[in-house]
Amino acid sequence: MDKLISVIITTFNPDLERLNQTLAALKNQTLSADQWELIIVDNNSSPSLSILIDWHPQYTCVVEQLQGLTYGRLKGFNLAVAELIVMVDDDNVLHPDYLKRAKDIMEQQPELGAIGGKSIPIFESQPKDWIKAFYHNLALRDLGNTVILNSWDHTYPATAPIGAGMIVRKSALKNYIDKVNKAGTVIADRSGKMLGSSGDNDIVLEILKAGWQTGYFPELILHHLIPDSRTTTSYLARLINQSNKSWMTVLKRHHINPWPEISVWSLPLRKIKAFITYSAWSNKVNYIKWRGACGSFDGLATKDVL
Structure with missing residues (x-):
């Protein structure tokens, strides 16, 4: 069959x-x-x-x-x-x-x-x-x-x-x-x-x-x-950081990215500002979301070869 x-x-x-x-x-x-x-x-x-x-x-x-x-x-x-x-x-x-x-x-x-x-x-x-x-x-x-x-x-x-x-x-x-x-x-x-x-x-x-x-x-x-290992703050922060970076690559390669690319030199300032905006020190959710924002910044600053 x-x-x-x-x-x-x-x-x-x-x-x-x-x-x-x-x-x-x-x-x-x-x-x-x-x-x-x-x-x-x-x-x-x-x-x-x-x-x-x-x-x-x-x-x-x-x-x-x-x-x-x-x-x-x-x-x-x-x-x-x-x-x-x-x-x-x-x-x-x-x-x-x-x-x-x-x-x-x-x-x-x-x-x-x-x-x-x-x-x-x-x-x-x-x-x-x-x-x-x-x-x-x-x-x-x-x-x-x-x-x-x-x-x-x-x-x-x-x-x-x-x-x-x-x-x-x-x-x-x-x-x-x-x-x-x-x-x-x-x-x-x-x-x-x-x-x-x-x-x-x-x-x-x-x-x-x-x-x-x-x-x-x-x-x-x-x-x-x-498993418990995937519900920790450190794992989720790393997951969302790296996922957001790769997501920016997908959007750029398919020409549907709604955000402008950014300069590498601006990354530290953007991440510091986002740390304050998200109140990343205040709780686990805000910290993880801030790490996700940092991943997005990294993706937007990465020059794609295509």
Whole structure:
């Protein structure tokens, strides 16, 4: 039987307990395993991954030696045999009907190039309430129970799919794949300990610019496993700082950046002023937001080669 879906998990030094929860949720999908393939891309884990999955009839684990989430995903995209691809992180627990619903939506609406849904947190420990201010940065979202569709309008839609659980058509990825295959065009994304995270946005923008629609579908639900280490002030400050810097690169490369570029010499003064504006000394939320602003400044001051 031809595979309807290719599920791709790109991972680097994963927490095996969380990864096993991800795999257990895939094992429990209502869509029969003979209708989808499973590809795990090991992005240079140390030691290399050796995961036995005897319950799936078409399972592949491959190594991508070029470090970074973008390269790992590209490896999976090129190996995928199905037209529909589901991008699953190594800490995502899909609802049992996730793949079946994804298949049905994409079959019924051929104009859709990429879709996503709800990403609900499961925290290792109950975090402080202030963490909610940064749900978006932790790839957590619940936009309600109404379907939302987007087309290209020269801006980035706030309701565009996030990388966790994103479903894409392989044919809609053509422009993106062609671009990242060219030297020097890769948007900064997760790589080792680096936390730039705008590769998802780059994928969505290339799909929209190619004339496809994207959509939010509330019936697509996954749980995102969040360890305590990702709810600390230091981690969130570093995450948002590096993510904002890479986000500026995305906006500039797609010519939709609403902010003017700034001079490198102005960075210290801007950061000092922002420290005061955000009252960064007063609480954790304000400090993290200030670090995010500093990342945006760094991105706006960086000269892009394209």
